[in-house]
Amino acid sequence: MVFEFMSRILGRKNRPGSKDLAKERLKLVLAQDRVDISPQMFERLRRDLATACAKYVEIDAANMDVRFDSGDRTLALVASVPVIGTKRDSYNSRRRGNMG
Numbered sequence: 248m249v250f251e252f253m254s255r256i257l258g259r260k261n262r263p264g265s266k267d268l269a270k271e272r273l274k275l276v277l278a279q280d281r282v283d284i285s286p287q288m289f290e291r292l293r294r295d296l297a298t299a300c301a302k303y304v305e306i307d308a309a310n311m312d313v314r315f316d317s318g319d320r321t322l323a324l325v326a327s328v329p330v331i332g333t334k335r336d337s338y339n340s341r342r343r344g345n346m347g
Contacts, residue, residue, distance in 0.1 A: 274316075274317060282315050282322065289313075292313070293311070293313045296311075296313060296326055296328070297311055297328070300328050302334075303334065304330045304331075304332065304333055304334060305330070305331040305332045305333070305334060306328050306329060306330055306331060307328075307329040307330075307331055310329050311326065311327065311328050311329065312325075312326070312327040313325070313326045313327075
């Protein structure tokens with residue numbers, strides 16, 4: 248109990264330990280294995296997601312993070328796409344011009 252209290256005060260409770268990191272890595276490996284997707288297919292998926300997002304906003308594709316995440320009985324594709332800015336859409340500009 249005293250050790251747990253001291254760990255919380257010193258901030259050690261907030262940092263993931265090697266056990267927690269190993270557990271997360273194992274979950275990631277199991278999730279990708281569960282999907283049964285080859286590394287080449289995964290890279291194509293990542294590129295296609297980047298292309299689709301880039302149609303609407305400017306992105307930092309180099310720092311994009313795509314992964315599979317599994318819960319108890321669920322599997323999710325999780326993508327973190329850094330957005331640099333917005334794009335001007337010529338289609339929307341034409342529509343606005345025709346409406347007025």
